[in-house]
Amino acid sequence: MQKMKCKSIHKKLIFFIDGELSSNKNQKIEEHLSTCQECSKLYQELKSSLNVIEKEKNPKTNPYLYTRIKQRLDDINESSSKPIFAIQQIKLFQPALVSFIIGLGIFIGISIGNFYPLENNNIAESQSEQYYINDLQQEHVEYFLLNNE
Amino acid sequence: MTDKDLIKAIKNNDQQAFKQLVENNQQLVVNICNGFLHNIADAEDIAQEVFIEIFLSVNKFREDAKLSTWLYRIAVNKSLNHIRNNKKHKILNSIDNISGSDKKTENDLPDVNASQPEKIIEDKEQSEILNYSINTLAKNQKIAFTLNKYDDLSYKQISEIMGVSLSSVESLMHRAKKNLQKKLFHFYQKK
Numbered sequence: 348m349q350k351m352k353c354k355s356i357h358k359k360l361i362f363f364i365d366g367e368l369s370s371n372k373n374q375k376i377e378e379h380l381s382t383c384q385e386c387s388k389l390y391q392e393l394k395s396s397l398n399v400i401e402k403e404k405n406p407k408t409n410p411y412l413y414t415r416i417k418q419r420l421d422d423i424n425e426s427s428s429k430p431i432f433a434i435q436q437i438k439l440f441q442p443a444l445v446s447f448i449i450g451l452g453i454f455i456g457i458s459i460g461n462f463y464p465l466e467n468n469n470i471a472e473s474q475s476e477q478y479y480i481n482d483l484q485q486e487h488v489e490y491f492l493l494n495n496e
Numbered sequence: 497m498t499d500k501d502l503i504k505a506i507k508n509n510d511q512q513a514f515k516q517l518v519e520n521n522q523q524l525v526v527n528i529c530n531g532f533l534h535n536i537a538d539a540e541d542i543a544q545e546v547f548i549e550i551f552l553s554v555n556k557f558r559e560d561a562k563l564s565t566w567l568y569r570i571a572v573n574k575s576l577n578h579i580r581n582n583k584k585h586k587i588l589n590s591i592d593n594i595s596g597s598d599k600k601t602e603n604d605l606p607d608v609n610a611s612q613p614e615k616i617i618e619d620k621e622q623s624e625i626l627n628y629s630i631n632t633l634a635k636n637q638k639i640a641f642t643l644n645k646y647d648d649l650s651y652k653q654i655s656e657i658m659g660v661s662l663s664s665v666e667s668l669m670h671r672a673k674k675n676l677q678k679k680l681f682h683f684y685q686k687k
């Protein structure tokens with residue numbers, strides 16, 4: 348019976364320390380602690396552990412924090428001035444680069460189309476097969492185009 | 497100057513206003529970081545990063561938002577990131593140790609210049625046990641517990657910083673305390 352009571356006391360100790368229990372429960376725990384050595388010891392230990400937080404709280408801060416922040420910001424400004432310029436240069440050439448890539452794509456597309464005219468039929472067939480396999484899929488536009496032929 | 501005036505001035509590149517903002521809030525931010533990092537030098541380092549981020553992203557700050565919530569949120573994120581990166585660092589160090597390198601890190605140095613060595617070691621062990629127990633709580637429990645216990649923030653403030661409801665914070669705190677107690681009891685038994 349006593350053991351049972353101790354276990355239920357153990358569970359409540361941290362809330363007892365934080366003053367979160369009703370005055371009725373508080374009183375019961377206080378009474379128990381005054382008679383039970385085991386619980387009383389555990390209570391002291393827990394209280395002492397949690398007290399570490401109070402000791403560690405509110406450390407004195409360095410009065411020169413701003414000076415150091417300012418220094419780091421100045422460093423960032425200095426080191427970033429070159430990369431920003433480099434990025435701007437890339438941006439300047441970007442339109443030319445994009446149109447070159449598009450042009451290349453079109454050229455490759457036309458070349459493949461010319462060299463492999465039969466390939467188109469194969470693609471159309473495999474797509475119509477796929478339609479029967481996947482009932483749930485939306486109907487392919489290409490499928491209707493094939494049926495109308 | 498109110499926080500709103502300061503933010504407005506900083507948006508206009510007013511360095512003096514930024515200095516004012518740092519001085520008004522540095523204690524607060526260092527506290528938050530130290531609550532997670534338990535090391536003043538690290539906490540000050542991360543606090544500097546917090547203010548640098550504030551300065552660099554001030555234009556994204558909404559006029560109607562609270563400065564303190566923004567500061568806290570950045571401080572929490574940066575502190576947790578620092579812990580995560582440090583873990584990787586520690587794993588690398590231990591791999592170094594296994595592979596026979598005898599480089600000593602600062603953490604390995606014993607506290608020899610203490611006047612009461614036994615007392616200091618006891619305190620140190622106690623705070624290590626507590627920090628370890630808090631650190632191994634689930635992330636959200638750890639954040640809520642740390643903000644409430646180390647920084648005395650109300651559940652309402654914590655709910656704003658974490659972007660969760662007040663009742664969620666209550667539940668996080670309850671679970672954090674229950675789990676922390678369990679972890680600490682476990683350590684006491686081992687002694």
Ligand SMILES: [Zn+2]
Pocket residue numbers: 352353356379383384385386387
């Ligand atoms: Zn008992």
